[in-house]
Amino acid sequence: MSEAGRELVPVVTVPVHRHGRLWVVELPADGVWTCGRSLDQARERSHAALALAREIGLDQVTVRVRLDGPEMDALEQARERERAALAAAVVRLRSQAVPWPEVARLLQVSQREARQAFAEASATTAG
Incomplete structure (x- = not known):
């Protein structure tokens, strides 16, 4: 299938936390x-369970894990800043004509x- 014909697959971020020797995922x-x-x-298990719960195919959703907790929230905020x-x-x-190197x-x-930061800044101000 061509890129143009492909539908975007939603990405679901699932929170995980440690319980003993296990990583636990809870999506009530x-x-x-x-x-x-x-x-x-x-x-992998949360991907399969989520697809089953939503009655969709595995190829219709992507799952990524994220450590649950205030430390990750603070880290993501720091990265955004x-x-x-x-x-x-x-x-x-660049507005002062400083060369890329x-x-x-x-x-x-x-x-x-x-260059990527410049492109993202330009996209943010343009749209």
Whole structure:
């Protein structure tokens, strides 16, 4: 099937927490409770259980696991602040006609990361 004909598959992020030697997944809204000895096993089992609970095929949903807890919330917020600060710095330097290699060197990132931050900042302001 071509890219244009492909439907977007929703990504469901499932919270996991440690209970003894197991990773536990609880999705009460979908009636899903499962676990695994590894994160991969917990993800695979929650993927199968979620597809079964929603009466859809495995190929109609993607599951990713996320550690449940305030530490992960704080980490995600810090990463978002870092992305925003990087984008602002790249935009400022590029508005001063600073070449990409120097932008990357000054901000201690690769040129690819600098260009990506610029593109994301441009997309945010455009739409």
